[in-house]
Amino acid sequence: MDPALLVEWLVKSGVIIFLILTGFAYLTLFERRVLARIQVRIGPNRAGPLGLLQPLADGIKLLFKEEVIPDKADKVIFILAPVLTVIPAFVLLAVIPLGPEISILGRSYSLSLAGDVNVGVLYLLAVASISVYGIVLAGWSSNNKYALLGGLRSAAQMISYELVLGLAFIGPILLANSMSLKDIIQAQSRVWFIVLQPIGFLLFLVASIAEVNRAPFDMPEAEQELTAGYHVEYSGMKFALFFMAEYGKMIVVSFITASLFLGGYLGPFVDKLPLLGPIYLLVKVTLILFFMIWVRATWPRIRYDRLMALGWKVLLPIGLLNIIITAILVILVGGY
Amino acid sequence: MPEDFLPIAVLIILATGLSFTILLLGQIFGPRRPNPRKGSPYESGMRPYGKGQRRVPIHYYLIAVLFILFDVEIIFILPWAVVLRDLGIFGLIEMGLFVAILLIGFVYAWKKGALEWD
């Protein structure tokens, strides 16, 4: 094996992990500030200028907290569950191209770890649902009935909305004739798929918010009925890992939405200045993240039975219908 | 293609290592003062009653079965979607038949109340 290649992979993996970690830290701050503004408050602004050191302070606080493991918990699974939840958040980003190919010192590098994987979309679908295990097992191993119920509820919610997510993936694939994220982004060079797939985009947005357990679908945080859901018994760094998984997946889902429907890294002058690509992508991702926070500040939580009914009885049929319409149009029109 | 997945393997190893390192840091710096109250299940300060682990309602099983079926359906649709433009109207009809048969089951599940939560 070529050692230069191994170094390249290590550097790229490091960048992805760094991206998720800092993204997670500053997304929490961003969310708190935006929520505060929407609720006419100020939000955390004491730690450092503009509160920019707040995530660091939170992290240090959590680091020095005692980690309580309930006496009757299944200890191995109790420790394994947060790890299982957080790994997909890191690994998903591997197949998403963060920019066009750039050349440094005569060698061209693609700005993704494995963006050429031709089953990219299926990879996203497959890896995303591994975190369901973390949640079910966290609930089960805690030996707490509220944790168990919360874990089961969020697991059922995640697998139901994953189907909607999968159906929404199919629209862009039909249009781009490929499952590779790279090809799907390239196919949007003339027109973004949000224009050709408006229903698919809305489905994807709703399903992805449900998939990452965010408001208004945040069943695990239904404090009133379930105390806190699957992570009620978790504390310290194990809790931090669950938190990191939620925010990491929020970021990844925004990257996926931007790549599938908003043209990914494409934008004006990208072909001349490739380094603009990642900047465009980050702007799009930030806008989607802002939208998710805005939704949280605006919508009340949906009751669980209505949540499941929405997924199975409304979104799933619409998703199937969207595929049928898109397929007919693709055959009738041919190219677009 | 193994070459395409090797970098992903590198990333998985790094991410796993990082998660365990974070857990280890918490173990090193956090205090450790267990007592029986702390180890008991948290139920908002009330004394816990009943067993912590109970049998799961059958409904979650049904949702999981439905998930498998539609998951398999989506996986069948994906390679079809890649080549639909070459297949033409005939491919569309055949996939329509496949989905229609599954929809019979979906309608049955709906009618039998498998999608109701109460």
Add this chain to the structure above:
Amino acid sequence: MTVLQIIFLGISVIIVIGALMTVSSPNLVHAALWLILALAGVAAIFVLLEASFLAVVQVAVYIDAISILIVIAVMLTRRAMGETERQINRSWLLAAFAAFMVFSGILSLFSQVPQLANTPSDLVESSEFYIQELGKALVNVDQSIIPFEVASVLLLAAMIGAIFIARPPERAGGDS
């Protein structure tokens, strides 16, 4: 030995350990997790065989969907509550012997198929090509259209069966 062979051996050891722990772990939920480890190893083997589509399908169907069903089904039972019991009873030796016989039968059957003696790269030219071929073959009248449509009937039967068994209790004896 090449690097690939060493990786293959490592993964195989993981699969065998996972499978052995699945049948011997006293806690059913732990057994289900060991099963998932074995299935993940199989996905890695698919990657080594240059069948990336199958590898991802293995993760999406077996690890995500079917194993979630198994985990939930295990939690439906009384024995998941941490009360552990030996999974092994008196006839384990007999069962192991039967499993060995079936395995060697399958192995000798497969070793007689000439195509399987080829290296994987001869079987699959490129993965991109492979997915498109698969998509076309699924709806081709000469190839696998019949199995494909029959698969949907099978899935339908599975769905109706599951609903029939697990019908919500309040409707079991009622109007339906």
